[in-house]
Structure formats: C-alpha cells, structure tokens
Amino acid sequence: MNAVHGQQTPMTGSFLSAKPDRLFGREDEWATLIAFASDPHAGTRLGAVVGRPRQGKTLLLESVAQATGGFYFCGQEATEAESLRRLGEEYARYRQVAPPRHWRDWKEAVDDLLALGDSRPLPVIIDSFPDLVAASPALTSIVHGVLRRSEHSPKENRARLILGGATAPVMNRLFAPSSPLDAVSGLKLDIPPLDFRKAAQLWGFDDLELAFLVYAVVGGTPAYRHDYVGGDVPADRNDFDAWVCRTVLNPRTPLFREARHLVDEETGHQNPGACHSVLAALAAGCTTQGEIAAFLGQQLSDATRALSVLREHGLLLREHDGLRPALVHHRPTDQLLAFDHVVARPRRTALERGAAEAVWSEARNAFNSHVVGPQFAQTCRDWVVHFAPPGSFGADQLTASYGSLGDPSSPTGLEAEVVVRKRDAHKSGALLSVGLARWQTGMDVRHLQQLHSILEALAAQEEDVGRVRLALYGASGFSPELYAAQARDEVMLVDLERLYRDP
Incomplete structure (x- = not known):
C-alpha cells in the first residue's frame, strides 16, 4: 500500500520528482532523499538526516514520506514504554489495522518496521532519533544488529531506514567515521540554513x-x-x-x-x-x-x-x-x-x-x-566559495577566510576580510586573492593601496604572491578610478548585484 496513515498515493516517477510547494528550496536535498528512498536495488539501507532546529528538516522528511507512501514517526522525550506505545499506534494507523500486540522491546519494533519494505522500496523515517536514544541507549546497537542480520536474510527487503535528528553530539557520535551505524550507512545528509x-x-x-x-x-x-x-x-x-x-x-x-x-x-x-x-x-x-x-x-x-x-x-x-x-x-x-x-x-x-x-x-x-x-564580509566569502563564476580565482576548489598581519607601522595591523586560497586538505593552499569588504563605506583608490600594502608585507614574509588577484567587495559603490583599474584588470570589484545575481 502506497500510503501515509493509509492514504492511497500513486507511485509514478513524475509524482516522486514533484517537490511540494510548501517546502521552499531544498531541491538538492529533496532529490537526494527521493532517490535514496525509492532505490529499487535489493537490500536494507540506512540513512541519516541531520540539521539544526528550524531549518525545515521535519517538513522535508514528512514530505518525503508523503510523496513515497513511506512511514514517518517523530520521537520525543519520553520513557521507552511510552515511545514504543506511540510508535505502535502510528504503525497500526499506517497499515490500517487494529493496534498490534505491545512490542516488548525495540528489537521487535525495528523488525516489524523494516518488514514494511519486503514488497517494494519504502522509507521508514524515524525523526528526533536522539530523543529515543536518550531513553533507550541500546537502540543504536539494536538498529545495527537488525541491519547486519538483514544482510544475510533470504528475503530481499528494500526498507530505507532514515534516522533524523538535530546536529548535536549525539548524531555526530552515532554516525562518526568508524562507528557501527556509519559502517552500515548509505547516506548522511545535512540540512543547513538557506544561503x-x-x-x-x-x-x-x-x-x-x-x-x-x-x-x-x-x-x-x-x-x-x-x-x-x-x-x-x-x-x-x-x-x-x-x-x-x-x-x-x-x-x-x-x-x-x-x-x-x-x-x-x-x-x-x-x-x-x-x-x-x-x-x-x-x-x-x-x-x-x-x-x-x-x-x-x-x-x-x-x-x-x-x-x-x-x-x-x-x-x-x-x-x-x-x-x-x-x-x-x-x-x-x-x-x-x-x-x-x-x-x-x-x-x-x-x-x-x-x-x-x-x-x-x-x-x-x-x-x-x-x-x-x-556579516557582509562573511557573505562575500560565501560568494567566493559557492557562487563566483568559474575561473574567477584561478582554481575550482577554494577556501575563503579573514586574514590579518602584524604591522609595526599600524596599531591595528593589516587586515583583509576575504583571503582566498586553493583548498588543500593537508596545509594552507596557494594564495589566490586578497580582498577588502566594506558595507557602508564607498571604496576608492586608498582601499586598493591597502591591498598593495598587504601584498608587500606578504612578499617580505616570502609568501608567493605571483598569482594573487586583488578584490574589493563593496555595498556602497566604487570610485571612477577603481572602475578604470578594473578595466585594466588590476582589481576585481564585487557589489551587491554581483553577490546576489551573478550566474
């Protein structure tokens, strides 16, 4: 039965791809979860969806359950007995049957839930999973054991168990590299705030x-x-x-x-x-x-x-x-x-x-x-990493951060709000750009001179500045001299229009 709480739902490909209007954005997250939930290959699979409160994680998971006819249950702070009772009621409502016998423990409950995927790919979503673990610390071991046993089962179960929870130590610990659940997990999806x-x-x-x-x-x-x-x-x-x-x-x-x-x-x-x-x-x-x-x-x-x-x-x-x-x-x-x-x-x-x-x-x-x-400086750094046109800084994988240098001639030292480097997993990557970011101040050649002072200080410290592109990020305009310098490719100017609307 393709249903949530027994409601019939046609399982066509076009329907599966249609994200509900009430779920704003989240196109990539939606597509990832739908693909995971409807994966036709045999075998029980485990996924984790994590995200801080208020980011729409619950709405996303409920919508996926609705679109795929899957099962959804949201845990809460309660005793193990109460949680199992509530879960049993939701399970009965979903299957449109009389309430089942009382589950004696979580192993019985997880076995029955995963059995929902015996006939077709079906997501079994348990949200607020850390609240359940708080009352039942053995639950993670039980889930791990059931998944391990399913690997050797003669049945071709295709349940997709999705565990949701806040980005808190408990979820990070449960799905940390080399943890038991991580070893059997096929998906870990973060739900960040909107950019x-x-x-x-x-x-x-x-x-x-x-x-x-x-x-x-x-x-x-x-x-x-x-x-x-x-x-x-x-x-x-x-x-x-x-x-x-x-x-x-x-x-x-x-x-x-x-x-x-x-x-x-x-x-x-x-x-x-x-x-x-x-x-x-x-x-x-x-x-x-x-x-x-x-x-x-x-x-x-x-x-x-x-x-x-x-x-x-x-x-x-x-x-x-x-x-x-x-x-x-x-x-x-x-x-x-x-x-x-x-x-x-x-x-x-x-x-x-x-x-x-x-x-x-x-x-x-x-x-x-x-x-x-x-925040304007951080938004400029976000633009560099996620939205700047390809080739803007001479590399595809970038980091952008605040940078500072001590300067004996200046009581505050030298600062650059947007320092761009090539991403390197093991060390500080090659320096690609140095920039200043100003929200209220109109920018002129003095700001470009500040960048040159930073380059001189870096060169004196034997930093390779041969590939550095100078950049000024401003919300209050640039002087004609700076536009002329940009035309000579001496500086890159980034305003609000570029931040928000550059393709």
Whole structure:
C-alpha cells in the first residue's frame, strides 16, 4: 500500500520528482532523499538526516514520506514504554489495522518496521532519533544488529531506514567515521540554513540592500519567515527599522527569545551562562581563544570548555586565519545569535518594558559595525566559495577566510576580510586573492593601496604572491578610478548585484 496513515498515493516517477510547494528550496536535498528512498536495488539501507532546529528538516522528511507512501514517526522525550506505545499506534494507523500486540522491546519494533519494505522500496523515517536514544541507549546497537542480520536474510527487503535528528553530539557520535551505524550507512545528509541568495527569495525581496539587512538579522532559517514573526515582512527599506522593532525586539513575538532558547536547547543546558558570555565576547569583536578568555576574565582552559560546547552543538565555527594559519578565529553560525548578543541581550530589561524604538535608536550604530559589517564580509566569502563564476580565482576548489598581519607601522595591523586560497586538505593552499569588504563605506583608490600594502608585507614574509588577484567587495559603490583599474584588470570589484545575481 502506497500510503501515509493509509492514504492511497500513486507511485509514478513524475509524482516522486514533484517537490511540494510548501517546502521552499531544498531541491538538492529533496532529490537526494527521493532517490535514496525509492532505490529499487535489493537490500536494507540506512540513512541519516541531520540539521539544526528550524531549518525545515521535519517538513522535508514528512514530505518525503508523503510523496513515497513511506512511514514517518517523530520521537520525543519520553520513557521507552511510552515511545514504543506511540510508535505502535502510528504503525497500526499506517497499515490500517487494529493496534498490534505491545512490542516488548525495540528489537521487535525495528523488525516489524523494516518488514514494511519486503514488497517494494519504502522509507521508514524515524525523526528526533536522539530523543529515543536518550531513553533507550541500546537502540543504536539494536538498529545495527537488525541491519547486519538483514544482510544475510533470504528475503530481499528494500526498507530505507532514515534516522533524523538535530546536529548535536549525539548524531555526530552515532554516525562518526568508524562507528557501527556509519559502517552500515548509505547516506548522511545535512540540512543547513538557506544561503543568502535563497533567503532573499524566501522573503520575496527584490531590493538587495533590504534582503541583506534582513539576512544579517535572521539569516537563512526558514521558520523565521512565517511563524516566528507572524508573517511580518518589511514593506521596503524605509520599513526595516520599524520591522526590527515590531519583530525581533518585540517581547510578544517568539523571535524575541529565540536566541536564548537556541543556546539552551542546543547545548542541553550545559553551562548556558558561559556559552552566552562567549557569544557576547564574539559580539564585542573578540575572536581568538585568548581574546575570549580575557573578555570572560577566565583561564584559557575555562574558555576552551565553553567554546567546545558551542562548537559541538553547531553554534560556533573555528577557522584558520587566511594570512596567519596558526591563528584560529571563532564566529557564530547563526546570524540571530550575533544580532541578539550585540543588540538585544545587553538591553533586555528596556526591551521587556516595551522600549524597542529607543533601544534600536541607541543600538543602530553597533548593529552596523558589529553585525552588518562582519556579516557582509562573511557573505562575500560565501560568494567566493559557492557562487563566483568559474575561473574567477584561478582554481575550482577554494577556501575563503579573514586574514590579518602584524604591522609595526599600524596599531591595528593589516587586515583583509576575504583571503582566498586553493583548498588543500593537508596545509594552507596557494594564495589566490586578497580582498577588502566594506558595507557602508564607498571604496576608492586608498582601499586598493591597502591591498598593495598587504601584498608587500606578504612578499617580505616570502609568501608567493605571483598569482594573487586583488578584490574589493563593496555595498556602497566604487570610485571612477577603481572602475578604470578594473578595466585594466588590476582589481576585481564585487557589489551587491554581483553577490546576489551573478550566474
């Protein structure tokens, strides 16, 4: 029976390829899951789908089950007995039969679930798998054992067991290289936030400056577009400030408390105070472990523990400096975390009193310098890696990162927001480009001169700069002299139009 909860569904190829309209984007993820779920080859297969909360993972998995007539069950925090009872009820509803006898343990349940694939390829999707493992630690061993036994079964079972869960240590541990489940897994699919281009489409923006400003606040999390703001979208650029006040700074909206909930939920309440303080340090511009420890007034070992918790739960990334690879910088993975710790968290008492307009007026400059500026630089780096036309930097596999150099003549040293290197798995790859990124500042020949100063410093350190392409990334325009320099192929200029619309 091609059904979800007993609903008849024709299993034609065209139907399988049709992604539901309510599932925005995710074309590659959809195609990957549909191909995995409907693979006609004999043999039971295991896949994992992981993604942080609010990214649409559950909607994607439910839609795949609906399109393929598969079975879907979402776990939750509960005892083993309750979970097995709920699962049995869903199983009976799916098969349109009377509730089965009570499963004594997970082995009986998994055996029956995989038997659904005895007649045709059929996905058996168990979402929020880590919640089930928390109450039943032996569940992973049971799944592994059942899959191993199915390899020697005379039946040509074609069940496609798909386990879904948040990007948290438990999922990473369960599917780590050389782990038992990884050894029998045929798919591991990550569901990341939407990129900046997809986010603009999700919100329906043609105004690229407005699209970027909203992206700097809420990033590419699909759930924030509708439920978390009540469908409120800024009408135009002039409405952006008012939109911030009536949504993310409004205590009556779910988005107002989302950053705090995200940290608490994702880290499992592991020292949330220290985690929030680390994010506050990042908001203040402290990106290295030493700078963060100094901001927190802690020893390096204490800061390391909080940094590790945030990294393990997918809320923080560590990246090597593009010009000093031994130096490691940290940045939050979620734009809302950066916005909250720069703008809202330091002023939460006033916001709780309903003073959003006054708070925003006070915090607007900090937003521009500590949220928009860094996010624009990161968006430029994302463009380099994912969207720059082929051949733009002389290699196909690229890395892009922030880079800094000490300079005795400058108290702040030399900085480049976009340092492009050839990707090398074992060492720092060849330097291909050095660039500056400016959101509010119109760029002129002085910025090009800064790039030449960086090249001279690198050459003095015996860095090979023979292949380096200079680049300026700006949202506020370039001088005529720079356009002339671009015509002579002395610099590459990248504006919002290129960032968002270059093919």
